[in-house]
Amino acid sequence: MDQMPNLGREKEMLDVLGLNTMDDLFANIPLEIRRNTPLPLPEPQSEEEIWADASRLLGANITLEDRPSFLSAGLVRNFVPTAVAMLATRGEFLTSYTPYQPEVSQGMLQAMWEFQTMVSELVGLPVANVSMYDASTAAAEAITCAVRVHNRKAIQKGVVFVSEYTPPHRLAVIKNYTQGAEIEIKTLKHLENGEVDMTSIKDAEGCCAVYVEQPNCLGMLDDTLLDIKELIGEETALIVGVDAVSLGIIDPPGSWGADIVVGEGQAFGIGPTAGGPIYGLFACGDKYIRQMPGRIVGLTKDTDENKAFTLTLSTREQHIRRHRATSNICSNETLIALMGAIHMSLLGPEGLERLALRVAANTELTKKAISSIKGIELVDPGKYNFREFAVKLPHLASEALTYLDKLGVIAGLDLGIWWKSMDHCLLIGVDDRTSESDIESLYLGLSEWIEVNK
Amino acid sequence: MDRGEQMSDLFAFNGAKGAGWAQPKPSIEREILISSIPKKLRRKSLPKWPRASEPEIVRHYTWLSNRNFGIDNGFYPLGSCTMKHNPRVNEKIVQLPGMDKIHPLQPEHHVQGLLAIYFEMQEMLATCSGMDQVTLQPVAGAQGEFTAIRCIQEYHRQQGQGHRSKVIVPDSAHGTNPASASMCGYDIIEIPSGDDGRLDLEALKSAVGDDTAAMMITNPSTLGVFEHQIAEAAEIVHSAGGQMYYDGANFNAIIGKTDPGRMGFDAVHYNLHKTFSQPHGGGGPGSGPIGVKSHLSQFLPTPLAGRRNQVEADPKGVDDGYWYFWQDVGENSIGKVQQWNGNAGAVVRSWAFYRRYGKELEKMSEHAVLNSNYLRHRIMNPDPEIAKKIHVMPLNGAPADLVMHEFTLSLTPLKELHGVTGKDVAKRLLDYGVMAPTLYFPTIVPECLMIEPTETESKEVLDKFASDLHKILSEDPDLVTSAPHTTDVKRVDEVWAARNLILKHPGNESGQ
Numbered sequence: 001m002d003q004m005p006n007l008g009r010e011k012e013m014l015d016v017l018g019l020n021t022m023d024d025l026f027a028n029i030p031l032e033i034r035r036n037t038p039l040p041l042p043e044p045q046s047e048e049e050i051w052a053d054a055s056r057l058l059g060a061n062i063t064l065e066d067r068p069s070f071l072s073a074g075l076v077r078n079f080v081p082t083a084v085a086m087l088a089t090r091g092e093f094l095t096s097y098t099p100y101q102p103e104v105s106q107g108m109l110q111a112m113w114e115f116q117t118m119v120s121e122l123v124g125l126p127v128a129n130v131s132m133y134d135a136s137t138a139a140a141e142a143i144t145c146a147v148r149v150h151n152r153k154a155i156q157k158g159v160v161f162v163s164e165y166t167p168p169h170r171l172a173v174i175k176n177y178t179q180g181a182e183i184e185i186k187t188l189k190h191l192e193n194g195e196v197d198m199t200s201i202k203d204a205e206g207c208c209a210v211y212v213e214q215p216n217c218l219g220m221l222d223d224t225l226l227d228i229k230e231l232i233g234e235e236t237a238l239i240v241g242v243d244a245v246s247l248g249i250i251d252p253p254g255s256w257g258a259d260i261v262v263g264e265g266q267a268f269g270i271g272p273t274a275g276g277p278i279y280g281l282f283a284c285g286d287k288y289i290r291q292m293p294g295r296i297v298g299l300t301k302d303t304d305e306n307k308a309f310t311l312t313l314s315t316r317e318q319h320i321r322r323h324r325a326t327s328n329i330c331s332n333e334t335l336i337a338l339m340g341a342i343h344m345s346l347l348g349p350e351g352l353e354r355l356a357l358r359v360a361a362n363t364e365l366t367k368k369a370i371s372s373i374k375g376i377e378l379v380d381p382g383k384y385n386f387r388e389f390a391v392k393l394p395h396l397a398s399e400a401l402t403y404l405d406k407l408g409v410i411a412g413l414d415l416g417i418w419w420k421s422m423d424h425c426l427l428i429g430v431d432d433r434t435s436e437s438d439i440e441s442l443y444l445g446l447s448e449w450i451e452v453n454k
Numbered sequence: 455m456d457r458g459e460q461m462s463d464l465f466a467f468n469g470a471k472g473a474g475w476a477q478p479k480p481s482i483e484r485e486i487l488i489s490s491i492p493k494k495l496r497r498k499s500l501p502k503w504p505r506a507s508e509p510e511i512v513r514h515y516t517w518l519s520n521r522n523f524g525i526d527n528g529f530y531p532l533g534s535c536t537m538k539h540n541p542r543v544n545e546k547i548v549q550l551p552g553m554d555k556i557h558p559l560q561p562e563h564h565v566q567g568l569l570a571i572y573f574e575m576q577e578m579l580a581t582c583s584g585m586d587q588v589t590l591q592p593v594a595g596a597q598g599e600f601t602a603i604r605c606i607q608e609y610h611r612q613q614g615q616g617h618r619s620k621v622i623v624p625d626s627a628h629g630t631n632p633a634s635a636s637m638c639g640y641d642i643i644e645i646p647s648g649d650d651g652r653l654d655l656e657a658l659k660s661a662v663g664d665d666t667a668a669m670m671i672t673n674p675s676t677l678g679v680f681e682h683q684i685a686e687a688a689e690i691v692h693s694a695g696g697q698m699y700y701d702g703a704n705f706n707a708i709i710g711k712t713d714p715g716r717m718g719f720d721a722v723h724y725n726l727h728k729t730f731s732q733p734h735g736g737g738g739p740g741s742g743p744i745g746v747k748s749h750l751s752q753f754l755p756t757p758l759a760g761r762r763n764q765v766e767a768d769p770k771g772v773d774d775g776y777w778y779f780w781q782d783v784g785e786n787s788i789g790k791v792q793q794w795n796g797n798a799g800a801v802v803r804s805w806a807f808y809r810r811y812g813k814e815l816e817k818m819s820e821h822a823v824l825n826s827n828y829l830r831h832r833i834m835n836p837d838p839e840i841a842k843k844i845h846v847m848p849l850n851g852a853p854a855d856l857v858m859h860e861f862t863l864s865l866t867p868l869k870e871l872h873g874v875t876g877k878d879v880a881k882r883l884l885d886y887g888v889m890a891p892t893l894y895f896p897t898i899v900p901e902c903l904m905i906e907p908t909e910t911e912s913k914e915v916l917d918k919f920a921s922d923l924h925k926i927l928s929e930d931p932d933l934v935t936s937a938p939h940t941t942d943v944k945r946v947d948e949v950w951a952a953r954n955l956i957l958k959h960p961g962n963e964s965g966q
Contacts, residue, residue, distance in 0.1 A: 003539055003810060004821045005912035013828045013913060022820045025827060026711050028680040028856055033716040039709075040581060041813040047543045050809045054802070057567035058552030060772050065555045074793070075557055081475050083512055085549065091526030092519040095540055098737040101890050102948075103881065103941040107522030108736040111515070114464050114504075117958040121501030127957050130737065133593045136793035144637075172789030176604055180639030223494045249488070251497050273548070274568055275558030275794025276593055277739030289955070295737065300951035302944040303936075307461060312951040318596070319895070323632035323642040330630050331594040331727060331742075335735025345464060345511050346475035349500035349962075354477050357487050361480040364490065384492055405561065413559060436481070 002046075064272065068438035069410040070366070072388055072429020074135060074167070074217070074264055075272040076245070079433055080339075081346050084269060088339045098295070098334075102310040103302075109309035112334065113297040115341040122247050122344075122352075123261040124254020125283040129294035131337040132280030132329070135264035136170040139211060139241055140177035141293040141327055142260040142282065146209035146237035147183055148291045148326070153235050155206030161188040163196070165216035166241075168418050174211075188212065194380040195224045201231050213241035214253065217418075218427060219363070219388025220380045221250065229257025237288075244268060244281060246386045248356025260284040268347075269339030279333035279340065290316065293327030295334075355432055359387050362430040362439075369443045370428060375450045379425060388429040390415060390422075393446075395453055397426040403452075404445040411442060462517045465962040467506035474507045502961025521942045522736070523889060529915050531829075533860045533892035533904025534628065534676060536706050536728035541810065544731070544803040553802055558794035562779050563769040568798065569778030570771075571805050572759035575743075578808055582815065583702075583722050584715015585745030591755045591796040595703060598723030598742030599634035599670070604788045605746060605753035606668050606697045606721060607638055612786070615695060618667040622691070624653055626677060626896040631670040631701055640667060647898055651677040651852040658690055666696035673717060674704050674858035676896040676904070677851055678826065688718025697721065697750075705729045706908070707823055707859035710816025714745075721746045730804035732797075741800035755791050756783035821909035822859040825916060829907050830861045832920035840921070843928040846871055851899040860906035862899045869901050872931045876901040879926055881945060882937035886922040 006013065010022055019025065026034075045053070064077040088094070092107065099105030099112075112130045119128035132138035143160050151157060162174065164187050171185075178185060188210060189200035196212065204210050210232055215221045229238045240253035242263040253261045266278040284292055290313065298312035318325040347355060367389050371378050379390035393400055397414040404411040416423025428442070480487060488496065506514070524530070530537035548554065552567060562569065576588040592598040603621065610618050621635035622643045632642040645661050648654035652675065662669075669691045673681045681687070688698045700714035700722035706729045714722045726732045726741035734740075746754065760781030768777045780795075811818050836844065851862025865876045880890035880903065892904035907916060926934060938945065 003541065004818070004909050005915075006821055006825065006909075007817075009913060010820075010824065013824055017827055017831055022824065025820065025823045025856060026680075028682055028854070028858075029708070029712050030682050030685070033685055033712050035710060035712055035716065039813050039815060041578060041815065042809075044812040044814050045809045047541070047810075050806050051543055051547070053809065054547040054806060055550065057570055057772055058547070058550045058802075060567035060770075061552040061556055062560070062564035063551045063555040064557055064560075065551050069557070071557045071559060073557075073559055077555065077557070081508075083475075083508060087512065087515040087519070089545055090516070090519040092522040092524045093736055094545070094733045095524030095526045095530075095537075096522050096736045097530065097532055097535055097537060097734045097889070100893075101523075101880070101884060102946040103938050103943055104523035104884050104889065105736075106942045107518035107520065110521070111518050112736075113957075114959060117465070117961060118501070118503055120958050121503060121961055133597065134793050136790070137597075169790050169793045173791060173793060176600075176788055176791055177637070180607075180637050182639070221492075221495055223492050226494060247497065248500075249491060249497055250495055252501075255498070271554035272557045273554050274556040274565070274798035276792065276797035277799050279739075296957060298951035298954070299956040300947050300954070302946050304944050306943055308943040308946045310946045310948050310951045312948065312955070312957075318629040318633035320629070321633075322629045323636035325629070325633040325636075328596040328600055328630050328633035328637050329594070330596045331725075331734075331740030332738040334737035334739075335733070336739055338736065342511065342515055345504045345506060345514075346508065347503070348474050348505050349503045351475060351477065352503065353500060354480065357480040357484055358477065360487050360491075361482040364482060364487070384490070384495065401561075410557075410560065432477070 067408045067410060068441040070412040070428045070430065070442055071410045073413045073427060076267045076431045077272060077433060078267050078431060080269065080271060081343060083346065084339050084342045087342050088335060093338060094335065099311060102308060106309055109297050111338055111341055113299065113309050115337050116297060118341060118344045119281055119283055122244065122252065123242065123283045124252035125261055125285055127286065127289055128283040129292060129296050131333040132282050132294060133333060134278050134280045135241060135262060136173035138262035138280030138282045139170060140174045142239045142262050143174060143178055143183065143209055143211060144181050145288055145291050145293060145326065146239060146260060147181060149288055150208040150235060150237055154208045158182050159184045159186055159207040160209045160211065161186050161204040161207055163188045163212045164190055165213060165218065167217045194220045194383060195222045196228065201228055204232060204236065207236055209237040209239055211239045215243055215246060215386045218379060218390040219385040220383045221386060226256040243387055245356050245359055248352040249360060250386065260288060265337065265340050268343040270336055277333055277336050279336040291326055293329050294332060358432040359430060362434040363387055366428060366430050366434065366439050369439050370446065373443065373447050373450065376446065388427055390425050390427050393424050393426055394450060396423055400426060400446065400449050403449040407445045409441050409445045411445065462514045464504045464514055465959050467504060467510045468964055474511055502963060505962050505964060529888040529911060529919055531891050531905045531907050531919065532889060533906040534703055536906060536908055538731055538908040539910035540731050540733040541807060544806045547806050548799045548802055553799065566771045566778050569759050571802055573761050573778055575801055575805050576759055579724055579743055580745055582709050582713060583745045584713035585722060586748040587751040587754065588743055588745040589754045589758055590743045590801050591792055592742040592744060593792050593797045594738065594740040595723055595725045595742040596630040596634055597791055598744045599630055599701065600637055601755060601791045602699055602721040602723055602744045603635050603638045603668065605750050608753045608786065608788055609750055610667055618665055620665045621667055622661050622669040624671055626675050626898050627670060628676065628701060628703060635670065651898065652679060653681050653683065653687055655683055655686060658687055662690055662694035662696060666691065666694045668697040668699050670699040670701060672701035672704050674707050677862050678857040678860040679852045679854045680858055684717045703728060704859060707819055709819040711819060721750055726800050726804040731807040732800040732803050739797050739800055741797045752784060752786040753788055754783050755789060756787040757781050758783060818909050825907040825909060825911055826857055826859050826861055829905065829916045829920060830857055832917060833923055836924050840924050844924055845927060851902060860904060863903045864899050865901040865903065874931045874934050876903055878935045878937060882926045882934045884938040885940045888919060
């Protein structure tokens with residue numbers, strides 16, 4: 001209630017309007033649909049009381065900081081530089097709207113143009129937008145974008161092949177976003193060893209797009225993916241979902257023929273934050289520019305010929321094109337993308353590589369330790385993993401998680417919640433902060449669980 | 455003058471040689487790690503990212519922030535966007551580890567506090583809107599629209615009404631409405647507004663039929679007027695077998711006074727980044743929860759926050775007697791629209807915001823509507839001395855005595871007599887230290903300025919805005935058409951940007 005400057009001055013203002021009561025302002029609402037009782041909500045609170053309640057409620061949560069954690073599944077428990085939140089939450093950024101008035105929004109516009117540059121450099125494609133909601137909506141809208149570009153010449157009209165290693169929650173988003181565009185989602189098969197099945201790639205010939213992830217959702221990298229663009233050809237889009245941090249050491253998809261690259265940006269800029277707000281990365285080749293979703297910033301000049309930035313290609317967007325827009329996206333995740341940009345700037349190229357190497361090292365050490373436990377097998381032995389790897393356990397993964405939870409270890413993700421057939425499999429994820437003692441806790445916990453369940 | 459020289463260029467720094475922010479060493483040596491990556495998979499050259507030190511980065515982004523205008527800088531009367539003050543404690547709350555360091559797939563006994571906040575928000579939004587069930591998963595208003603229309607689509611399919619292929623929107627609707635329905639595969643029927651800018655019931659009657667899936671409408675409309683015949687409109691759509699969808703962009707106008715449930719709606723989205731003060735952040739994040747009547751709840755995205763009475767065997771909760779859990783919506787759910795459980799950070803900020811008002815949220819709407827009517831009155835009734843100087847007054851965008859939380863002005867007379875457009879006036883307002891109103895929307899009002907002051911502006915700010923606008927209406931037209939004059943850059947050439955498409959910096963080349 002302390003938010004309204006005119007509280008107590010109602011009469012003065014109503015007098016100007018020639019009205020008597022605040023209720024008179026609502027005279028155009030017919031009585032039949034008026035609410036006549038007060039809202040059944042609690043008493044207003046002061047900042048102090050709200051802070052106390054928030055601290056108590058959120059303080060009751062167990063956080064990823066509180067214990068060794070190996071739960072990743074597309075989000076990371078990163079260390080975000082202190083400067084990131086302090087700069088991004090400056091009021092001029094935090095409380096601004098979409099930069100529709102470029103003359104007073106040069107700061108955010110330039111920051112987003114720089115963001116586009118860094119994303120473009122990271123993935124190896126010429127154009128990036130200002131963000132999607134998350135990795136899944138980025139993947140979904142990459143598919144609808146690709147179909148708009150390729151459907152005319154496609155032999156398999158409206159058909160898109162999606163890797164069977166796409167996690168079900170992402171596939172569900174993709175299905176919601178594509179069903180209205182008459183797109184048929186077919187499954188791109190993988191071999192027993194996790195590599196893409198080249199006969200399935202052959203089946204995809206002449207379709208609109210192929211969607212794969214590198215690494216896949218079990219953290220495995222498949223070097224045969226680097227050859228598939230040649231096989232599917234120019235008339236089929238290759239869409240690749242990435243782990244953004246991995247690109248500090250792994251060849252970016254843009255350099256092996258990807259037409260659109262998408263992924264989760266969260267590792268740069270913000271904590272896992274209970275799943276949102278995070279941001280989706282979206283970058284593409286030139287021929288997709290006019291069909292891509294989301295906002296784009298371009299460099300231009302003002303009437304004095306000085307450099308200036310502005311939103312561009314707006315004619316793709318809903319506020320101009322309405323039902324013929326390339327997407328309905330309006331609010332996006334700009335502020336989180338700004339956090340990402342600041343984080344990326346602080347890292348620099350070598351810092352990015354170091355971050356990726358830290359994750360790679362922790363992946364290696366954890367994988368080695370856990371796969372040495374008798375009774376535990378790697379799901380994809382002999383493959384290179386980044387951040388995550390899946391193991392097969394002697395009993396249900398859910399039981400292992402419960403057992404380790406009691407020991408104070410978050411051991412990973414029960415893959416049975418994604419695929420029933422994998423209910424004995426555990427997805428273990430590391431991050432830049434995984435320590436030797438974290439790994440030891442996981443090793444001892446899993447060993448003990450196996451021992452007591454013999 | 456070439457101001458380009460004075461610009462801060464993120465990619466031109468070269469002080470720290472790409473090590474601006476130190477990190478611990480990897481726990482295995484670099485060479486060993488690199489050689490363990492299959493050769494074919496290795497990155498050949500690093501991205502041309504900035505190579506700067508922390509002080510340079512801090513100064514760069516501070517410089518950028520100084521070239522950006524937010525609510526904190528001044529009045530932001532952007533119609534339909536509800537640019538209200540963002541209480542700062544909300545920012546501190548979302549940085550608590552119990553928020554920032556939570557994974558959405560953690561077991562329920564790790565996140566009882568978060569679930570309790572989710573549950574409270576679902577209930578509060580349902581209460582304020584007269585709906586039966588709310589989901590917090592959609593992360594933006596447009597995604598909320600999309601989600602609700604998907605639920606309606608599945609409802610029709612279940613009822614054997616899958617042939618219903620058309621969604622009706624008024625011509626004053628937000629662009630996201632037709633875009634969202636179109637993404638679901640619907641054809642759009644746009645119906646013209648009546649002479650008073652309100653919904654034309656006769657036009658609606660002739661638009662509905664056996665093929666009507668839904669009508670999407672916001673109330674108050676984008677002209678800021680209350681659609682007083684909304685219950686009749688709902689009756690017409692329902693009789694034809696269609697569903698009623700409420701675009702909650704203008705929800706700030708009506709809380710505690712009426713609600714979409716009473717108006718006859720079946721589904722609604724809320725913009726937490728408008729009504730409930732999630733900061734706009736230069737374009738996002740937002741949060742677009744939806745509420746539905748019970749017949750649609752089985753189609754909602756999954757999961758919802760649920761609760762039951764706590765029993766002795768339960769682990770420790772939040773001491774309110776309940777056990778909270780993620781409730782699966784079931785086999786008829788449309789599945790997911792965001793991969794996790796929505797923008798939790800926005801939900802928590804908005805929860806902190808609503809707690810500030812509690813049962814007095816009604817006062818928030820009262821003050822939003824008071825400020826809007828007061829400002830409109832001040833603009834349309836200048837003092838006689840000032841009136842003499844004004845070239846020509848704007849027209850009311852809607853011929854109504856009272857408006858709701860926003861209103862529209864048409865600058866047609868100014869354009870016709872002096873060649874000064876709505877855009878010119880908007881740009882000139884920037885020179886007066888305020889944000890320009892929403893421009894040229896709704897399109898049914900020619901040369902439209904759409905103004906929404908919100909409840910967090912003082913009478914003095916409103917008085918000053920009215921008087922600044924009067925001054926502009928009295929100024930030499932050349933001064934206005936060449937505006938802005940005092941901003942960081944002069945009027946920006948948008949056409950040049952679209953023709954040349956320079957969408958990235960060449961990058962920092964020094965490391966290559």
